[in-house]
Amino acid sequence: MPVLIFIDQSEGHIKKASLEAISYGVAVAKQSGDTAEGIILGKVTDDITALGKYGLLKIHHIDNEALNHLDAQVFTHVIAQVVEVVKAKLVIFSNNVDGKSIAPRLSVTLKAGLVSGAVALPDISNGFVVKKSVFSGKAFANIAINSDIKIIALNPNSYEVAVAGDAKAEVLLFNAQVAAAKVKVTNVNKVKGDVPLSEADIVVSGGRGLKGPENWGMIEELARVLGAATACSRPVADAHWRPHHEHVGQTGLAIAPNLYIAIGISGAIQHLAGVNRSKTIVVINKDPEAPFFKAADYGIVGDAFEIVPKIIEEVKKVKGVA
Amino acid sequence: MKILVCISKSPDTTAKIAFTDNSTKFATDGVQWIINPYDEWYALVRAIELKEKDSATTIHLVTVGTADAEPIIRKALALGGDEAIRINADSNDSYFIATQIAEVAKQGGYDLLFTGKETIDFNGSSIGGMVAECLDMPYIALAIKFDLEGNKANVTREIEGGEEVCEVNLPVVISCQKGMAEARIPNMRGIMAARTKPLKVLEPVAADQLTAIVNFELPPAKAGVKLIPADNPAELVRLLHEEAKVF
Ligand SMILES: Cc1cc2nc3c(=O)[nH]c(=O)nc-3n(C[C@H](O)[C@H](O)[C@H](O)COP(=O)(O)OP(=O)(O)OC[C@H]3O[C@@H](n4cnc5c(N)ncnc54)[C@H](O)[C@@H]3O)c2cc1C
Numbered sequence: 001m002p003v004l005i006f007i008d009q010s011e012g013h014i015k016k017a018s019l020e021a022i023s024y025g026v027a028v029a030k031q032s033g034d035t036a037e038g039i040i041l042g043k044v045t046d047d048i049t050a051l052g053k054y055g056l057l058k059i060h061h062i063d064n065e066a067l068n069h070l071d072a073q074v075f076t077h078v079i080a081q082v083v084e085v086v087k088a089k090l091v092i093f094s095n096n097v098d099g100k101s102i103a104p105r106l107s108v109t110l111k112a113g114l115v116s117g118a119v120a121l122p123d124i125s126n127g128f129v130v131k132k133s134v135f136s137g138k139a140f141a142n143i144a145i146n147s148d149i150k151i152i153a154l155n156p157n158s159y160e161v162a163v164a165g166d167a168k169a170e171v172l173l174f175n176a177q178v179a180a181a182k183v184k185v186t187n188v189n190k191v192k193g194d195v196p197l198s199e200a201d202i203v204v205s206g207g208r209g210l211k212g213p214e215n216w217g218m219i220e221e222l223a224r225v226l227g228a229a230t231a232c233s234r235p236v237a238d239a240h241w242r243p244h245h246e247h248v249g250q251t252g253l254a255i256a257p258n259l260y261i262a263i264g265i266s267g268a269i270q271h272l273a274g275v276n277r278s279k280t281i282v283v284i285n286k287d288p289e290a291p292f293f294k295a296a297d298y299g300i301v302g303d304a305f306e307i308v309p310k311i312i313e314e315v316k317k318v319k320g321v322a
Numbered sequence: 323m324k325i326l327v328c329i330s331k332s333p334d335t336t337a338k339i340a341f342t343d344n345s346t347k348f349a350t351d352g353v354q355w356i357i358n359p360y361d362e363w364y365a366l367v368r369a370i371e372l373k374e375k376d377s378a379t380t381i382h383l384v385t386v387g388t389a390d391a392e393p394i395i396r397k398a399l400a401l402g403g404d405e406a407i408r409i410n411a412d413s414n415d416s417y418f419i420a421t422q423i424a425e426v427a428k429q430g431g432y433d434l435l436f437t438g439k440e441t442i443d444f445n446g447s448s449i450g451g452m453v454a455e456c457l458d459m460p461y462i463a464l465a466i467k468f469d470l471e472g473n474k475a476n477v478t479r480e481i482e483g484g485e486e487v488c489e490v491n492l493p494v495v496i497s498c499q500k501g502m503a504e505a506r507i508p509n510m511r512g513i514m515a516a517r518t519k520p521l522k523v524l525e526p527v528a529a530d531q532l533t534a535i536v537n538f539e540l541p542p543a544k545a546g547v548k549l550i551p552a553d554n555p556a557e558l559v560r561l562l563h564e565e566a567k568v569f
Pocket residue numbers: 206207208209210232233234235236247248249250251252263264265266267268269270271274284285286287290302303304305335359
């Protein structure tokens with residue numbers, strides 16, 4: 001039962017989350033002695049054959065202009081055609097925007113049970129059970145998929161990218177029927193140059209403790225020297241100190257970077273819900289009673305305005321950058 | 323214009339997360355239930371705003387749930403729906419829930435279906451896309467802005483590192499998140515009116531359950547915070563670099 005992995009691209013570039021999905025899919029296939037194949041839609045400028053190094057040796061490419069922008073309905077039906085031809089029994093997505101748009105539709109078309117937000121390889125010792133994040137990161141649920149065909153959408157930053165060798169993947173042009181898109185994309189606004197928050201390994205985040213938008217210079221500088229994305233608590237976005245897309249938490253974006261640095265954020269439960277899957281949490285807060293310290297790995301009790309500039313200087317020293 | 327808003331019930335955002343029955347069930351003792359925030363603040367309120375602009379709009383609410391979901395759906399009616407439908411069934415499997423909602427949608431002939439971005443307990447982000455596929459309608463997930471121009475919807479959705487503006491003709495299914503609308507609270511008149519608004523209870527149609535919850539786990543407890551003196555930030559940087567190895 002081949003495993004089919006959906007490879008996500010944006011403006012021709014393969015997303016990092018897809019490399020995780022590929023590594024995951026290759027590992028699942030190995031677990032059950034199956035082959036893994038990839039599918040990629042739309043125009044790609046990155047070298048697709050290079051994905052072979054993650055152990056993915058066969059990739060179906062459908063290069064059709066109608067697939068350069070996401071219309072979940074159109075994408076779903078193209079993927080379903082490939083599933084049918086390769087007789088895939090398991091389809092892997094990243095649980096990002098594309099995955100959240102397409103995987104549920106594919107679930108209905110194929111009548112395939114879906115677990116979204118998966119955080120670990122399936123347990124196939126007794127049925128097919130996938131561990132997923134629930135209660136906004138505060139717990140996990142083990143979910144059994146009972147259908148013949150299965151779909152998993154893997155949470156970003158939950159599975160380590162693994163290099164398997166230096167083989168090149170074979171790219172097969174797949175001749176699919178592609179319907180006309182009903183969703184017309186008229187404008188794409190990307191924050192140029194910055195690391196997208198959802199894909200960032202390191203996130204530097206500021207809260208109301210920073211007093212006002214004029215004090216974000218040091219947050220941005222720390223993010224710059226660390227190669228990090230910036231985030232903020234909800235009241236900060238609500239007060240328009242920072243753009244809304246930086247808001248993390250229960251009602252904002254949920255992220256799981258390797259390092260989350262929270263500066264002047266109290267650590268309310270709704271904030272934690274969006275960041276508690278981070279691997280390492282650093283809290284800088286002048287109040288030793290701030291609840292965030294309970295969820296932190298490292299902490300400094302003190303005034304951010306004094307501490308953060310010093311941290312920036314230290315990071316520069318360690319990294320040898322200006 | 324007929325809008326269907328999907329409403330789910332979720333534990334309050336501060337609820338303690340614990341499990342019973344050998345970790346197979348969420349421990350509901352002492353838990354306050356609320357309308358799932360995405361459904362209330364963004365999906366429902368945006369629908370109400372659309373109705374305020376065009377009074378020929380009707381808003382129906384649908385929930386798949388047992389009788390204990392009624393206070394939630396009444397609260398949603400108090401905010402502004404015209405009529406509610408409860409499908410009397412447990413809500414465990416996304417495919418099952420979506421099939422029920424799609425059935426209601428087929429009967430009602432809606433122009434627009436709103437769901438929340440996700441439930442804050444199950445975090446599926448699935449129901450909207452599933453319903454759209456059942457109905458063969460286009461689907462825009464994670465919308466942060468929605469406006470109507472006759473039969474055309476202008477929608478802004480989140481993408482990684484930015485946003486995308488799209489156009490689509492009705493009917494369409496939209497999953498809603500922050501940005502769609504400004505939160506509001508029900509007023510006394512709404513609460514009184516909600517008591518007499520129709521709440522229909524329908525039995526579910528036959529549908530498969532493709533998934534089942536085996537059990538729950540709590541994440542391992544953190545080892546505890548390592549505090550570094552405020553006058554020694556260099557030590558923090560060293561620990562992050564050498565011990566945690568995060569940069
Ligand atoms: C249903 C619901 C959903 C919510 N969703 C979210 C969400 O998604 N995301 C979110 O963030 N919040 C959310 N909230 C709000 C949440 O409850 C908190 O109000 C919010 O997170 C607080 O933000 P804050 O920590 O920036 O501000 P505050 O709570 O005001 O904390 C500021 C902190 O800064 C510290 N500080 C002050 N000065 C300094 C200094 N000089 N140096 C160092 N530290 C300093 C203070 O000690 C304090 O701990 C939600 C609330 C509800 C009810």
